[in-house]
Amino acid sequence: MSLVEETNAELGSPVVPLPPQPLGTEVTPPKKARSRGRLIWWRLTQTSRFWVGAVTIAVILAWALLGPLLYPYNATGRDPLNMGLGPTQLHWFGTNGIGQDLYAQTLVGLQKSLVIGLIAGPLGTLIAAVVGSVAGYMGGVVDRVLVWCINLLLVLPSFILLVILSPLFKGLSWVFLTVFIAGFSWMIMAQVVRSQTKSLRDRDFVKAARYMGVPMRKILGRHIIPNVASLLIIDATLGVVAAILAETSLSYFGFGIRAPDVSLGTLLAEGTSAAVTRPWLFVFPAGVLIVTLFAVSLIGDALRDAVDPTSGVNRD
């Protein structure tokens, strides 16, 4: 109904609020023409969510990297005198049943989980963006083949596949696990990107670019991907979360990170059974995991609003 349009026209408040200018009247111009990247950065820095998330993540990263250097114990060494103790001045997060220091283990596990999550999440989104937009934009045979691949991967149970393949990859490092997690997490997003691309392809501004002779690669990069960017950013953020969780569950069953490596996943797995009797074994790794995921989500949310000023909180 026109009422909605009429009011929305007024409500759709731009991020950079400017009063309506009659044609030809002078406006106070910004000092310098801003590029798109700088404008996004500027908008990003205006949101407090971003700062909370970014500072938290920065602290966590610095802690994960530098923490072990400033701490006397390492993740594998045992303290036979202090087995199964709660947090003390000596062992900040306490020790487990065989005297390993939980603080050191948490830091090492955090490192591993962060690395896997930060690589696998965006990698999956990247695959989804490329496959989805190419399939949606080109259509025809390319589309059909790619959709067929997506559907095939969707029906393959990734967990069982990994269990079956696991003997083959025993010798391989966590890199395989990362690629595997990414390789099985992009399909649904690719479907979403594909359908979005299909509708974007018929929009006038994409047509305009095509009639100007802009090559496909550039149309995808300039018009299609930025227009689904908010989706992709959310997906990449959630991908980090999902990847860390996937690693956790795989590690729990012994198919992911194996000894002597530790990740937050293995620590959690070990700690769950003792959650009631020796809560520090569970609470500290879980707390670190939650704070990390929360910080990543905040950044993702703020980024989405900066990239796409018409989405999220700005839309009424």
Added chain:
Amino acid sequence: MTNLLLNGSPARPGRGQTPLLEVTDLSVTFPQRGGPAVQAVRGISYQVHKGEFLGIVGESGSGKSVSSLALMGLLPSSAVVTGSIMFGGRSLLDLNDQQLSRIRGREISMIFQDPLSALTPVYTVGDQIAEALLLHDPALTKRAAQVRAVELLTVVGIPAPERRARAFPHEFSGGMRQRAMIAMSIANDPLLIIADEPTTALDVTIQAQILEVLETAKNLTGAAVVLITHDLGVVAGHADRIAVMYAGKLVENGTTQEVFAAPHMPYTIGLLRSVPNMQTAGTERLVPLEGRPPSLTALPRGCPFAARCPISLDACHETEPVLLVHGNAGPAGMTAPGTAAPGAPVAGLAEAAHVAACHRSDEIADGVLTRPDVFPRPAPLAVAHREKDQDAQPVLTVTGLVRHFPLTKGGVFSRQIGTVRAVDGVSFSILPGQTLGLVGESGCGKSTTILEILEMTKPQAGQILIDGRDVTGLGRAELLRLRKDVQIVFQDPMAALDPRLPIGDIIGEPLTVHGVKPAARRARVAELLDLVGLDPQMADRYPHEFSGGQRQRVGIARALATNPRLVVLDEPVSALDVSIQAGVINLLEDLKEQLNLSYLFVAHDLAIVRQIADTVAVMYLGRIVEYGPVAEVFARPRHPYTQALISAAPIPDPVIERRRKRVLLQGDLPSPTEQIDGCNFRSRCPLYALLAPQDRSLCESVDPVLELHATVQTACHHVEQNELAISASLAGREEDLVL
């Protein structure tokens, strides 16, 4: 219930008695969280008498729809409504929803803009009309309701109503759906029909039909009609009174004659002068009404129109004028009966008078300020004296272009069950510096034609020559060079600009394709912004920060970036508000002269085509049926379809509009999948209906081709007879002009 066909006594509006509807000081505000409230309607007062036809005119966002939704009690619950609405002695604002429901549909009915979303897709049209009847008359049996529904469909002119009553809304065309909506709205003999932009989504020929039906419905039921529209032409022919709204206020109210002949408010003057008129188009420049209405959340002090008003005084920025009666009298015989003293504030009583809200209305009314003083016509186009080489090579030549889409059925083993003949052998050419107007109803193949040209791939049949070069079989690099010469401006400027890019990047995009360096690109973008009348400083703003007219200027700037020779304009102003259209049209005319551009101008608005085009091609069902110089085609249309199109286009002048003869087309555009033998216009042709049987057989068997008659090519077998018919209607029209 009595038969509808018998009980309606079309009484002329009798002013003086108690009005049917009396709106007093109605305000609607939408409070907003964390921001100033949206003041959609700010204290409007008007009256509608029994059997009166009131036209409410305004731009989008002027509050015209909101005010009538308030009337129906259909506003969201967050809206704050104050003032009073008296309808038949009851105050509508004091009724609860249940009580209102009894009035809605029975005493007041509404016709919406989009008939598809106003009809439920899961019930048949007949059932929906019957529902409207049963709801308000429990004594009626289901059978009787169905019979009445069929009767109502007959009234609104739906062919084969028994069969159509059992059809679903999606089986109806847009025009038929709107007819069904009208049938539903008159089902219970309402006292008041509110029509909210009922013809905006429809083609011009269908629009003419619908307005006729609305007029019939009004006469049958004796109901008053409130028609809300942005199109002055629509109200000119039908309304008794006109109320002009701007920024949530009524700024002028008077009889149609008064408002059109002697408007007192500069906004009305601007609107009237900016609308291209079929009678005068092409001979003089349009008067632009620049700027845009103020934001309803941050209204300026004083008159809301002051920022756009060329005659604003200091006082206009200080205090907001109220509706007053101005001047002593309009032209003799045009003054309303309830004459109030000049300068007297309108307190409901003197409502029948011609009122306007402007500090300078007295000067306008007394003739001190004439209309050209208020909105001067811009200087005539500075025609560049180029050597007009008549033998120049056409910029674009299209010969026998064909585009058929196969219609398939079945998923796995799809088979072709038909063909959509979107474009079926179209030929035309455009000389340098010339404009070709491509006209036709929606679905006639205009858009497919231009898409085929712009895709620059091999057509299914026929040939596309750009600058004499065939587009088929060109290499990538050559094609890219050719693309430089042909650019497009789209209909909806919001959809055509990538919302994620600043306009500087959008305008510079064609340049990146051709490898222009960033510094040179920025310079060119600034130059282009200047060219289209925007501030070059705005280059890093995003499209949503601009108004519709400004966005379209951005679209034009982008099209001009590569210095093209041909610009394809796909309905470039039809998505814009009326007041802004003139500015964009003037810009296009200026640019064409300055840069020696050629335009392929696709439009359904004939007045605008007449204004800007040199040559016109009228398309019907994938064919060009008439092709020739614009002045000749408009003065002497030879094809019955062209004739109907021209006569269906409303003229914003009540005197001409009410007297001119109309050639109304029957029905809708047939489906392009149908294979029609002979002339494909036959099914709707008004001439075919008049022809002798032996002449008809020619139409039925032989497909007419374009033949030259004087300077115009026409695809009709009976042009001679047609000319006779035209001369009759033309005589009538010239007579009107004299009157």
